[in-house]
Amino acid sequence: MQNFDYQTPTRLIFGKGVVEKLPEVMAQFGKKLLLTYGGGSIKKIGLYQKVYELLKGYEIIELSGIQPNPKYDPSVLDGVRLCKEHNIDVILAVGGGSVLDCSKAIAAGACYDGDPWDLISYKVKAKAALPIVDIITLAATGSEYDCGGVISRTETNDKIGYMDRHLFPHTSFLDPEYTFTVSKKQTAAGIADAMNHTIEQYFVEDATLLNDGFCESMLRSLMVNGRKCLENPEDYTARAEMMLACTYGCNGILALGNSYSGWPCHGIEHALSAYYDITHGEGLAIITPRWMKHILNERTLPRFVKYGINVFGIDATLGQWEIANHAIEETYKFFESIGIPMHLREVGIDDSRIGEMAHHIAVNEGLDKAYAPLAEKDIAEIITASL
Amino acid sequence: MQNFDYQTPTRLIFGKGVVEKLPEVMAQFGKKLLLTYGGGSIKKIGLYQKVYELLKGYEIIELSGIQPNPKYDPSVLDGVRLCKEHNIDVILAVGGGSVLDCSKAIAAGACYDGDPWDLISYKVKAKAALPIVDIITLAATGSEYDCGGVISRTETNDKIGYMDRHLFPHTSFLDPEYTFTVSKKQTAAGIADAMNHTIEQYFVEDATLLNDGFCESMLRSLMVNGRKCLENPEDYTARAEMMLACTYGCNGILALGNSYSGWPCHGIEHALSAYYDITHGEGLAIITPRWMKHILNERTLPRFVKYGINVFGIDATLGQWEIANHAIEETYKFFESIGIPMHLREVGIDDSRIGEMAHHIAVNEGLDKAYAPLAEKDIAEIITASL
Numbered sequence: 001m002q003n004f005d006y007q008t009p010t011r012l013i014f015g016k017g018v019v020e021k022l023p024e025v026m027a028q029f030g031k032k033l034l035l036t037y038g039g040g041s042i043k044k045i046g047l048y049q050k051v052y053e054l055l056k057g058y059e060i061i062e063l064s065g066i067q068p069n070p071k072y073d074p075s076v077l078d079g080v081r082l083c084k085e086h087n088i089d090v091i092l093a094v095g096g097g098s099v100l101d102c103s104k105a106i107a108a109g110a111c112y113d114g115d116p117w118d119l120i121s122y123k124v125k126a127k128a129a130l131p132i133v134d135i136i137t138l139a140a141t142g143s144e145y146d147c148g149g150v151i152s153r154t155e156t157n158d159k160i161g162y163m164d165r166h167l168f169p170h171t172s173f174l175d176p177e178y179t180f181t182v183s184k185k186q187t188a189a190g191i192a193d194a195m196n197h198t199i200e201q202y203f204v205e206d207a208t209l210l211n212d213g214f215c216e217s218m219l220r221s222l223m224v225n226g227r228k229c230l231e232n233p234e235d236y237t238a239r240a241e242m243m244l245a246c247t248y249g250c251n252g253i254l255a256l257g258n259s260y261s262g263w264p265c266h267g268i269e270h271a272l273s274a275y276y277d278i279t280h281g282e283g284l285a286i287i288t289p290r291w292m293k294h295i296l297n298e299r300t301l302p303r304f305v306k307y308g309i310n311v312f313g314i315d316a317t318l319g320q321w322e323i324a325n326h327a328i329e330e331t332y333k334f335f336e337s338i339g340i341p342m343h344l345r346e347v348g349i350d351d352s353r354i355g356e357m358a359h360h361i362a363v364n365e366g367l368d369k370a371y372a373p374l375a376e377k378d379i380a381e382i383i384t385a386s387l
Numbered sequence: 388m389q390n391f392d393y394q395t396p397t398r399l400i401f402g403k404g405v406v407e408k409l410p411e412v413m414a415q416f417g418k419k420l421l422l423t424y425g426g427g428s429i430k431k432i433g434l435y436q437k438v439y440e441l442l443k444g445y446e447i448i449e450l451s452g453i454q455p456n457p458k459y460d461p462s463v464l465d466g467v468r469l470c471k472e473h474n475i476d477v478i479l480a481v482g483g484g485s486v487l488d489c490s491k492a493i494a495a496g497a498c499y500d501g502d503p504w505d506l507i508s509y510k511v512k513a514k515a516a517l518p519i520v521d522i523i524t525l526a527a528t529g530s531e532y533d534c535g536g537v538i539s540r541t542e543t544n545d546k547i548g549y550m551d552r553h554l555f556p557h558t559s560f561l562d563p564e565y566t567f568t569v570s571k572k573q574t575a576a577g578i579a580d581a582m583n584h585t586i587e588q589y590f591v592e593d594a595t596l597l598n599d600g601f602c603e604s605m606l607r608s609l610m611v612n613g614r615k616c617l618e619n620p621e622d623y624t625a626r627a628e629m630m631l632a633c634t635y636g637c638n639g640i641l642a643l644g645n646s647y648s649g650w651p652c653h654g655i656e657h658a659l660s661a662y663y664d665i666t667h668g669e670g671l672a673i674i675t676p677r678w679m680k681h682i683l684n685e686r687t688l689p690r691f692v693k694y695g696i697n698v699f700g701i702d703a704t705l706g707q708w709e710i711a712n713h714a715i716e717e718t719y720k721f722f723e724s725i726g727i728p729m730h731l732r733e734v735g736i737d738d739s740r741i742g743e744m745a746h747h748i749a750v751n752e753g754l755d756k757a758y759a760p761l762a763e764k765d766i767a768e769i770i771t772a773s774l
Contacts, residue, residue, distance in 0.1 A: 001563075001627040003402025008395070014644065015390025176388075208628045209611055213604020221597040240388040241595045244644060253640075257401065257631060 001208060001257040008251045010145055011171040014244065016236070018175050019047070019135060022054045025171045029131055030089030032059045034082055036103045038066045038095045042137060045181055047094060051135070061086045063106075066095070069273050069280065070102035072117065072153040079106030080116050083130060093134040093169075097141025100134050101149030104167040107132050120151050120162045129166035135173040138182055139242045140190030140281060142197060142249035144172035152274055157360065159274035161266070174247070176240040180233055187233070188338040189281030190246065191226035195219055196265055196284040197249035203295075203303055204371050206259040214254050216310040221245050223334060230338055262370025265291050268379060270365070271357045278347045285340045286347070289332040290385040295372035296324055304328070344386045354383050388595060388644040395638045397532055398558040401631065403623070405562050406434070406522060409441045412558045416518055417476030419446045421469055423490045425453050425482045429524060432568055434481060438522070448473045450493075453482070456660050456667065457489035459504065459540040466493030467503050470517060480521040480556075483573075484528025487521050488536030491554040494519050507538050507549045516553035522560040525569055526629045527577030527668060529584060529636035531559035539661055544747065546661035548653070561634065563627040567620055574620070575725040576668030577633065578613035582606055583652055583671040584636030590682075590690055591758050593646040601641050603697040608632050610721060617725055649757025652678050655766060657752070658744045665734045672727045673734070676719040677772040682759035683711055691715070731773045741770050 013021055026033070035051065042048045052060070063079045070076070082088065083106060093103035107129040109116030118124040136144045143149060148163035182190070195218075202215040222245050228238035248254060255261070268291070269283040296304055301324055308314040308327030316323070336342050344350075361367065362376035374382070400408055413420070422438065429435045439447070450466045457463070469475065470493060480490035494516040496503030505511040523531045530536060535550035569577070582605075589602040609632050615625035635641060642648070655678070656670040683691055688711055695701040695714030703710070723729050731737075748754065749763035761769070 001402070001624055001631075003405060005398070005400050005405075005408075007398035011392070011394035012643075013392050015388070018390060018392075021392075208608065208631070210604055210608040210628055210632050213607060214601055217597055217600020217604065220600060221595065224596055237388050240644065241597055244388075244595070245597050256399075257627065 001206070002259055004256050006252060006256055007165075008145060008168065008253070010168045012145065012174060012247065013171060014174045015240070016175060016177060019050060019054070019173055022051070022135070022173065025133060026055060026058070026090065026092070031057065032061070032086055032089045034061050034063060034079065034086070034088045034091045034106070036063045036066060036079065036091060036093045036095070036099055036106070038064070038099050040064070041181070042094050045137070045178060047135065047137065047178060051092070051094060059086070061088065066099045066102045068098045069150070069152045069159065069277055070098045072105075072120070072151050075102050076105045076109060076116055076151060079103070080109035083110035088130060091130055091132045093132060094137065096136065096138030097143040100132075100136070100143040100169070101141070101151065103132055103134070104129070104143070104149035105151050105162060108164060108166060117153070119164075120160055126164050126166050129164070131170045132167070133171050133173070134169050135175075135178070136243070137178040138186060138190060139179055139239070139246040140193045142194065142246055142251065144169060144174065145247045146251040148250065150270070157271070157274045159270040161270070174243055176236055176243050179239050179243060182233070184230055184339055185279075187226070187229050188340050189279050189285075191222055191242070191281070191338060192285035192335055192340060193281035194246040194249045195222050196288055198222070198254060199288060200261055200263045200265060201255040201258065202307065203300070204255070204258045204261045207255070208257055211255055211258055212306065212310075218245055218248065218254065219311045226338060260369070260371070262367055264367050264370045264372070264374055267361055267365030267367050267370075268382060271361045272344070272349060272383075275353060275357055276347070276349050278349065282340055282347055285335040286342055286344055286386050287382065289328050289335070290382050292328045292331060294378060294382050294385070296328065300372055344383070349387070351384065351387060354380055358383060388593070389646055391643050393639060393643055394552075395532060395555065395640070397555045399532065399561060399634065400558060401561045402627070403562060403564060405560055406437060406441070409438070409522070409560065412520060413442060413445070413477065413479070418444065419473055419476045420448070421450060421466065421473070421475045421478045421493070422447050423450045423453060423466065423478060423480045423482070423486055423493070425451070425486050427451070428568070429481050432524070432565060434522065434524065434565060438479070438481060446473070448475065453486045453489045455485045456537070456539045456546065456664055457485045459492075459507070459538050462489050463492045463496060463503055463538060466490070467496035470497035475517060478517055478519045480519060481524065483523070483525030484530040487519070487523070487530040487556070488528070488538065490519055490521070491516070491530070491536035492538050492549060495551060495553060504540070506551075507547055513551050513553050516551070518557045519554070520558045520560070521556050522562075522565070523630070524565040525573060525577060526566055526626070526633040527580045529581065529633055529638065531556055531561065532634045533638040535637065537657070544658070544661045546657040548657070561630055563623055563630050566626050566630060569620070571617055571726060572666075574613070574616050575727050576666050576672075578609055578629070578668070578725060579672035579722055579727060580668035581633040581636045582609050583675055585609070585641060586675060587648055587650045587652060588642040588645065589694065590687070591642070591645045591648045594642070595644055598642055598645055599693065599697070605632055605635065605641065606698045613725060647756070647758070649754055651754050651757045651759070651761055654748055654752030654754050655769060658748045659731070659736060659770070662740060662744055663734070663736050665736065669727055669734055672722040673729055673731055673773050674769065676715050676722070677769050679715045679718060681765060681769050681772070683715065687759055731770070736774070738771065738774060741767055745770060
C-alpha cells in the first residue's frame with residue numbers, strides 16, 4: 001500500500017430544496033459575487049431567478065456562456081478580468097462541471113498578478129484563490145468535490161487538468177431535481193464520465209480489497225441508476241444516487257493507498273476533445289473498451305477477471321480469458337445501450353490527425369508511466385481502433 | 388434518498404514514516420502544546436521520544452494516563468485545566484481512539500468558560516475548540532476522521548457520544564507500523580469495533596446501492612485483513628488496509644443519504660461499558676449477533692439476505708430464512724474465531740443489573756426510533772441472550 005496525503009474540505013449540501021441554505025452559506029463571504037454559468041439552461045429551470053431571489057442585497061457580476069470543455073480564451077480570461085475589476089469576494093458557479101472547472105481557474109487567476117496560464121500550465125504555484133460555492137445541475141464530473149478543473153486552449157490544442165489544493169469548492173449544493181431536465185445525451189455522457197473515472201482508478205498494479213469493493217459498487221450503482229435516469233428522467237432516487245456517485249469520481253477517495261494508474265483514457269480523450277471539441281463523456285466511452293482490449297495481457301488478466309465477475313456478474317467458473325474478453329464486451333455494450341455513439345467517426349473524428357494527436361498525447365500525458373504503459377504507437381493504435 | 392449536509396475537513400497523512408511531517412503541520416499553530424496519551428505504550432514503541440525530537444522548541448505540557456473508555460473525571464477535567472493554565476495553542480493526541488476522544492472533549496472545554504459537562508451533555512453548543520492533531524497507534528474507532536468522542540462519567544454511569552463540527556482533527560497521522568505491537572486482544576477488538584460501525588450503518592430501511600457496496604467492501608476487507616493482522620502482526624499491507632478501513636467507520640461517508648439506523652448496538656454497549664468498563668469492541672462483538680437474531684423478521688429479512696450473500700458469500704439459491712440465519716451464525720463465528728470472548732459473563736457481566744441497564748438505555752439512547760425499534764423489554768432480552 002502506498003503512502004498518501006489526503007484532504008477534501010468541501011461541504012456537501014445534498015437533497016431536495018437545499019438551495020434554500022444558500023444565503024446562510026454565502027453570509028460567510030463579502031457581498032460582491034461573480035455568478036458563472038453556461039448557455040442559459042439554469043434560466044429554463046428557474047434556478048437563475050431563484051439565486052437572485054435568495055441573494056438580494058448582493059452585488060452580482062455575471063460571466064455567462066461558459067462552454068463545455070471550457071476555454072481559456074475568452075472564459076477564464078474574462079472571468080479573471082471581472083474579478084479584478086469588481087474586486088469580487090466569492091464565485092458562485094451554477095451549472096455542470098465545465099462551469100465549475102472554469103470557475104476554479106478564474107478563482108486562482110483572480111489572486112495572481114501574472115498571466116493565468118502560468119498557473120494552469122504549472123509554471124507557477126497558486127498562493128491563494130477566491131472561495132467558490134457551486135450549485136450543480138449535471139451529474140458527471142465530480143468537480144464539486146475535487147480541487148481540479150480541465151481547461152482548453154484552442155490555439156495550441158492544449159487541454160490541461162489543472163489541480164491545486166486551493167481549488168476545492170467551499171460548499172457544493174447538490175439538488176437532484178435540477179438534473180431532471182438533463183437530456184438523454186448528456187445524462188449518458190455523465191454516466192460514462194463517472195464510470196470511466198472509476199475504471200481509471202480500478203485498473204492499477206496494487207489495489208486494496210477495500211478500494212476494489214468501493215469501485216465495483218460505484219460501477220454497479222452507476223449502471224443501474226444511470227439506466228433508470230434514462231428511462232424515467234424524473235426518478236428522484238435514481239437521479240440522487242447517480243449524483244452522489246459522480247461526486248466521488250475524482251477526489252481520490254476511491255483509490256487511497258493504491259498505486260499510480262496514469263488515467264490513460266483521460267490522457268487520450270483530452271487530446272481528442274482539444275482537437276475536435278467532442279463531448280468528454282462520449283470520448284471516454286468510445287476509448288475505454290478499445291484501451292481495455294489493447295492492454296489485456298497475461299499481467300493485466302487478473303484485474304479484468306475481477307472486474308468481470310464483480311461488476312458484470314460474469315460466471316466465475318468460466319476460463320480467465322473468456323471472462324476478461326466478455327467483461328470488455330459488456331463494457332462496450334453498456335455504453336452502446338445507453339445511446340452513446342461508439343465510434344469516433346460518429347462524433348466527427350476521422351483518421352487525418354491521428355499521428356499528430358498521438359504524438360501530442362505521448363509528449364504531454366506521461367502514459368509511458370501508466371499501469372499499462374502506452375507509447376506513441378500504442379496510443380495511435382487505440383485511437384485507430386476507436387474510429 | 389435522504390437529504391444530508393456532510394463535511395470532513397480533516398487531513399489524513401498516511402503511511403510509513405509520515406510522522407516526519409509533524410513539524411510542518413504543527414508550524415501552523417502556536418508553540419504551546421498539550422501532549423495527551425494513555426498508559427505509556429507510545430514510550431515502548433519510541434513514538435513519545437520521536438515526538439520530542441521532532442518538536443524541539445515547543446513548550447510541551449503532558450496529560451498522560453488517559454484510559455480506555457476515557458473518563459470525564461479526572462482526564463477531561465485535568466486536560467481542560469491544563470489548557471487554561473498554560474494557554475495551550477494546540478492539542479497533540481498520541482494513541483488510540485480513547486486518547487483522541489478525550490482530547491476532543493478537552494479541546495471544546497478549553498474554549499468554554501463553564502462546566503465542560505454542559506457541552507458533552509448537549510446543554511450548551513460549543514462556539515470553538517482548540518485545534519487537534521493526532522498520531523494514531525490503534526486501528527479501531529475512526530475518531531481520527533470524525534467529529535465525535537465518547538466520554539464516560541463514572542458516578543452517573545453515563546457514557547455519551549459527544550459530537551460537534553468543531554471537533555474534527557485538523558490533521559491525523561496514520562502510520563500502520565505503529566500498530567505492529569498492538570496485542571491480539573486489542574487488534575481483535577478493533578476489527579469488531581470497525582465492523583460494527585459498518586453494520587450499524589448497513590441495517591437501515593432505505594440504503595443506496597452505492598452505500599451497500601461500500602459497507603460490504605468494508606466488512607470483507609476488515610475480515611480478510613483483520614485475520615492477517617492476527618496471524619502476522621507485522622504484515623504491513625494488512626495493518627495498513629485495516630487502518631484505512633477503520634478510518635471510514637464513523638464519519639458518515641458509508642451512509643450518505645441513507646435513512647436513520649439508530650446505532651442500536653452502540654446504544655446498548657455504551658451502557659454495558661459505562662456500568663462495567665469492558666472493552667468497547669468486545670462488547671459490540673458480543674451484542675451484535677444477539678441483536679441481529681432479535682430483530683430478524685419478515686420486514687428485516689431482505690437486508691439479512693443481502694448481507695449474507697455479499698459479505699459472507701452464502702449461496703444465493705438457498706431459502707431466504709436459511710441465508711439470514713446462516714449470516715448471523717457467520718457473524719458470531721467470525722468474532723469467536725478472532726479470539727473475542729463471546730459471552731458477557733466472560734468479561735465480568737452477570738444478570739444482576741440488566742433491568743437497570745435496560746432502563747438507562749431505553750431512557751437515553753432513543754432506540755425506539757431505530758431501524759428495528761427496541762423497547763426496554765427488547766433491550767433486556769438482547770442483553771440476557773448475550774450473557
